[in-house]
Amino acid sequence: MDIRKYLQKNWNFGKSIEQNAIYFNTKENQAKKTRNKMILLSLFIVGLSLLFHNPALSFLLLMATLTYGSEYAVGGNPCFGDYSVSVLDSTHFVICYADVDDNAFAVIGVVSSVNQIAYGTPVAIEDHTSSNISTVALDSTHFAVMSKNTNEKNGQARVGVVSSGNVITFGDIYTFHSTRVEMISSCKIDSTHFVITYNDYDDALGESLIATLSNGDDLSFGSVYTYCTGSPNSSPSVSLLDSTHFVIAFSDVDGKGKSIIGVISSTTVITYGDLYYFNNAGTYRNINVATLDSTHFVIFYCDYANSLYHTAIVGTVSNGDEIAYGSEYSTGYAGEYGGVIVVDSTHFIATYIKSSDTKLYSLVGTISNVNQVAFSDTDTVVNNAETWFTNEGGTGIVLLDSGHLVIAFRDTANSGIGKSIIGTYVGVVAPTVTTQAVSSVDKTTATGNGNITATGGANCTRRGFCYKVGTSGDPTTSDSTAYDNGDYGTGAYTKAITGLTAGTGYRVRAYAINSAGTSYGDTVQVTTLSAGDFFNFF
DSSP states (O other), X not given: OOHHHHHHHHOOTTSOHHHHHHHHHHHHHHHHHHHHHHHHHHHHHHHHHHHHHOGGGTTOOSOOEEEEEEEEEEEEEEBOSOOEEEEEEXXXXXXXXXXXXXXXXXXXXXXXXXXXXXXOXXXXXXXXXXXXXXXXXXXXXXXXXXXXXTTTOOEEEEEEEEETTTEEEEOXXXXXXXXXXXXXXXXXXXXXXXXXXXXXXXXXXXXXXXXXXXXXXXXXXXXXEEEEESOOSSOOEEEEEETTEEEEEEEOTTSOEEEEEEEEETTTEEEEOOOEEEESSOXXXXXXXXXXXXXXXXXXXXXXXXXXXXXXXXEEEETTTXXXXXXXXXXXXXXXXXXXXXXXXTEEEEEEEETTTOOEEEEEEEEETTTEEEEOSSOEEEESSOOBOOOTTOOOEEEEETTEEEEEEEEGGGTTEEEEEEEEEEOOOOOEEEEEEEESOOSSOEEEEEEEEEOTTSOEEEEEEEEEESSSSOOOTTSEEEEEEEEEOSEEEEEEEOSOOTTOEEEEEEEEEETTEEEXXXXXXXXXXXXXXXXXXX
């Protein structure tokens, strides 16, 4: 707004300066009130909708955010869409992909300036055509890539060694399955062991084995173990829970979503628990599983029985190999291909294509009460054009660090060029609080002094002080408290502490609460005045 023109237009020359000042101040206050009412109304509507959908999450009005940088071409040629990405370290990742002629390549991406990517030279993975590509990073300079030889149809693997930051040298090619394979998935166990899961096409079986790396680029394979009889209907997805347990999610020959726990012993021996349904109606296209912690995981999939909506469900593992599921939670968006990564034990990021416009999107899922899921109110566009996202069994989205992720995809609207992009995740954390000396100390009352120095990304809903009798130890909100509820940003605050006992020592500290949790300041000591203290009158 041009303040000078605004004053010229609205100044009443028939009134005094004081009267005009009052008028403009009143108009501004009215405008502020109107804006505040609209904000409060919007927050109330969002909170009310969350309340009915998930009462435990109705307070999460401010959630994590996702933003994306520029897109970077991978290889520069049109690709088929068989992408698999794996992280070497926080600034390096490897992308393995197939072009439109099924020639497979690997290339190292180097991240700089937060969201910029520079690529090395793509290196051919094999001397023949390949598909169903899956890659797993073993350490910062070694990765394994598995694929289907489209000539022989068998399953092959080899190790890539990274030098000079972005140069790849491959070891020998090893066959892990001699007949036709489809839909390969893999996960790291440690720096020299990883799980390979695939569909044995000829025998119509879902199978897994453990591979061992030695001498830098040599591979050997343990025995093959069957987890599913009857060829899975869509790609299996495997994720490590801990050093001796992994979970596989897939759809069976009838299209129903199933999962199973694999237990590792003697380095390469696998035993399986029972099969458990996570969707008993119809599960379509890419099924992706990601580990939340050693006993919890999230599965992201298309629910065929619910209009192909992208859906998430949380599984809980008990007794080593038993699984229990919570409810299914729909994103409200229909589509096909998708992926999921876990940021921490209560947050994950899902990426998917919408059938309404074939564009690539992502959103944040928040978990509470073990297995309840709430999605962010709006999703974020990753590629604002027709997109093909990953193959069945591939992994097109990976986490670089707690605040950054990489997504690889085929930009169908741009001649099918392979693209990648860095996403930035900003989560809400608990606030930062400091405690100052207690003031206005009397026999039974005192004034607490605190300061919220950082909100953590979401304003605080409560601020106050906790206290207890004594001369040592730190009080918590389980002890006595004095607080106010509201919408608080940074800044100093005070609160009267009443009901104290005369002549008694107290431990006091400030605290504040936002949607991510509770934070405390340091503890200060204060002693109330004695009942007969003459000087309390002054």
